[in-house]
Amino acid sequence: MELTEAGQMAVDYFRERERQAQRFRAQLDEYRGLQRGQVTIAAGEGMVTSLVNDVLKQFLERYPGIVVDLRTGSLPELISMIREDMVDICVSIGASSDPTLNARLFQSEPLCAIFSVEHRMSSLKSVKMEDLAGERLVFMPADFGLQTLVNAMLSDIGRTYVPAFRCDLFSTAVAIAAQNLAVAFMTRRAAQERIAAGQVKAVPIDHPFARTFDRYVITRAGRRLSPAANYFLREIIRLMSIV
Template identity: 45%
Template sequence: MSNDAETLRETVLSTRSLRYLHEIEVHGGVRAAADALSINGSVISRQVAQLERVHGVALLERRGRRVSLTEIGMSLVEHFRDSARRDAEMLAQLEDYRGLRRGRLEIGIGEGFVEKLLATVLEAFSLQFPDIVVELRGGATSEIIAMVRNDEVDLGLCAGGSSDPAIRARTFRAAPLCALVSPQHALAGERRIRVEQLANHRLIFMPARFGVQQYLDSLIRAERLNLTPAYRCDLFSAAQAIAAAGLGVAFMSTDAARQYLDAGKLVPLEIDHPIAREFGSQAIRRVGRRLSPAAEFLWTELIKEMQKRWVATGAKAG
């Protein structure tokens, strides 16, 4: 066999020819396949005839008014379908590989999580994905859940436990909810306080959309108290600064206030109540969303780190 003939055989076994056979099998005839592809039926007939002539096989056979594929014709169609599946898988891998090298990862995060937990995870992430731009978007718990649900961010990390059916969450018991005061505050000598002891002091609350405030409100309702704040602010850092100045009692976990605690500017007081001890944190993602390799890596690392630090509470696995 000449080199020209070998080249011809390789050339005519083209994706176009195989696709025409595939369309004939799917639609039940040459004319129906041509209509589906919006081309002239003679184009398909010529391609199939050339394939039959070069390889010396019959690819079509007539059964009454219907044209069907022969056994070898069906084998070529299966070859085409297998190749198409492999091509699709390779394109997905190429897209994943592209995602590993560049792109953007957006994370909705509660203020109290940035410094300690996410900073630790981001160190490993940056080594693995040095060209990925990480964008952190702060917000209260309800705002972060909305960001994740609406695909405004890839992942979320916040306080509380989500009951939104569109959200897949891993919830963990965090450091307990504490009262934080300056070392000069009247309560500073107490290691543990009861909720009713707060009634005579100036209090610093967060807006109701914050998970930490939702826990605190639940605690106050459970004790049937009517506590009115002297301050309400939407920044943990502002609440800490007010408390450190001796102007009131702030409420958050010791993780969120670590800088002020380590500097001796604040003193943590354990709140003697089961709701305070059950204070939870959650990593969240939208149900059904396929994450990029970079986001999937960060999700896995977040869960590992949270499991090290905190006790899992049996939330929906993700």
């Protein structure tokens, strides 16, 4: 018996379908086993160092085939990215009241004034915002969550401070503080590399607003995360939780 030309075409077609199905099953197994895939994360710039050191390093050592897309921005930009499905996970300092978002508190620590080790206030246990009158200060853009908090504290004590510097990177702000050019504001974790290097000290701010600087991990409600993104989400909560 010999196949007709149409019959041979049918056999070739089904054989190719089977090969494609086998490739798909193999790729799916790799995907489920986190051998491949992609995770897209939005994080405030002040969180990036902690995210890389505490989570990303261990994650990629275990799953080197995963591609990680890490983006930063202001708080409104971060919330917009997660709301519009531009990223899988958002790590930010504020929980949105938007019912389309799921926010979970995973870290809370005091907001600090960052002093050069040479600064006269660097050895204090805490510092009041009133104590910083006359000091050269570093402010962030107004749409940064941290600057919103700093402004709220100044409003609460009835003060208006004019900064010596404005910048949109925490790394720049802490570099300025390290040179004793001004006092910056951020958490101890955000300044941890400069603290470890013995260049700056983080002194907690004595104000009710500054005692719990909360951070949240946020996903869009109803979004089905990939296995890699779901695992990374759990690792953020497990490795970075300080509540």
